[in-house]
Amino acid sequence: MFKHSKLVSALAVAGVALFGAQAAQAQIVKIDGSSTVYPITEAVAEEFQKAKKNAIKVTVGISGTGGGFKKFCRDETDLSNASRPITKKEMEDCKAAGVEYIEMPVAFDALTVVINPKNTFLKEATVAELKALWEPAAQGKVMKWNQVNPAWPDAPVKLFGAGADSGTFEYFTEAIVGKAKSSRGDYTASEDDNVLVQGVSRDVNAIGYFGYAYYAENMNKLKALPIVPPKGGAAVAPSEQAVIKGTYQPLSRPIFVYVKAKSLQKPEVKEFVEFYMKNAAKLTKEVKYVPLPDNAYTGNLEHVKKNKIGTVFGGQNEVGITIEELMKREAKM
Structure with a gap:
């Protein structure tokens, strides 16, 4: 009898532990992709996890923009860091897998x-x-x-x-x-x-x-x-001023995160994306990239709210685009 009750309580504890582990596992935001964008996303992830007292875990990998999009289009990640816009081939791969996304420029880089x-x-x-x-x-x-x-x-x-x-x-x-x-x-x-x-x-x-x-x-x-x-x-x-003025050419470029539309149905992902956009300007500057104007980040959140799927680049990389040109294009989306 004693042994049986011990076994039952042990199983109950194991059940609670397993349920706890599953609940904890459910609260993960998975990100991969560009090593260029990594310092910004990692800084945001650290601040977010602190703010959430580690109740939500954010993992950030660096398999490169192309490697990140492969995982993203295979439905393995929630967000993809990208140091260039999504390509036509990646757009097709995502479409074939039923993966829809929202494109979010987060900063400018001086390569x-x-x-x-x-x-x-x-x-x-x-x-x-x-x-x-x-x-x-x-x-x-x-x-x-x-x-x-x-x-x-x-x-x-x-x-x-x-x-x-x-x-x-x-x-x-x-x-x-x-x-x-x-x-x-x-x-x-x-x-x-x-x-x-x-x-x-x-x-x-x-x-x-x-x-x-x-x-x-x-x-x-x-x-x-x-x-x-x-x-x-x-x-x-290369410098912040040269990027803002558009004089550091042809190596100034916008950098992005892509968010899976389906993942935004998960409260932890939605919360993380909102936190990212509210803190992006400050943390972008801290890791030495060039922040976008404030309306870029509020615009990204507006795109989330209105579920504006897709890209403003049509599957093409563009050399020499300035912050001003990018903002005009995003506003028309």
């Missing part, structure tokens, strides 16, 4: 080309010079700095850049080479920007690229390379 601080010869670069370094034709051939510009030294070039699943890879190749995903393959690639930071910081002959937040976090280890705008004129270094 940053970085060099080692001990590099004394590189003061600026043109788009043409960067293209000569990164285009597919350079693979196995352009191996030294002086092959790009005879004024540069006869020293080996070490290249570090985003992996193929990265939105940063797609944006950079389109802006610099002229075609998305068109790049030499003989470089150190990673979806984890911290790997690229380490690579460039350890080699005097290195050059790489990633989102501005990773440069801002590592200014003591890296030097940002000013870029001569495609239309000519003085080289412009």
Whole structure:
């Protein structure tokens, strides 16, 4: 009898524990995607979890924009971080899986080309010079700095850049080479920007690229390379002011989160999205990206309220769009 009652109470405790675990599991917001957007979403997730006293868990992965959209369109995540707009192929994949989404621009990034601080010869670069370094034709051939510009030294070039699943890879190749995903393959690639930071910081002959937040976090280890705008004129270094004025071209770009419409039916996701938009400007600035005007965030919440499904980009990445142009486009959605 004693044994039986102990067993019953043990099972009851296990049942409560299991029910508790299931309830806890139900309160998870799942996010994946861009490593560029990660610092903002992670900062929001931390603040949100604190505010909710960890009653809701938010997981944030970094499988790259493309990797994130694959999971999103397979219905595995609630939100997708993206450093470029959703593509036509991804739109089709989501449609086939019955996944509808709301596009939310959250900040502007100054995609940053970085060099080692001990590099004394590189003061600026043109788009043409960067293209000569990164285009597919350079693979196995352009191996030294002086092959790009005879004024540069006869020293080996070490290249570090985003992996193929990265939105940063797609944006950079389109802006610099002229075609998305068109790049030499003989470089150190990673979806984890911290790997690229380490690579460039350890080699005097290195050059790489990633989102501005990773440069801002590592200014003591890296030097940002000013870029001569495609239309000519003085080289412009990446900065908040240059992004706001639209002078840091062609590497200024909007970055996004995409929210699954179906997930918004879950109170924890809806709450997280509202918290995100109310705190995005402050936290975006904290992690060193450029916040959008306040009406961008209230507009995003309005789109949630009215269930405005889809994208204003039509499946195309666009190089050179300014904050002002983005805001006009979003207002028409």
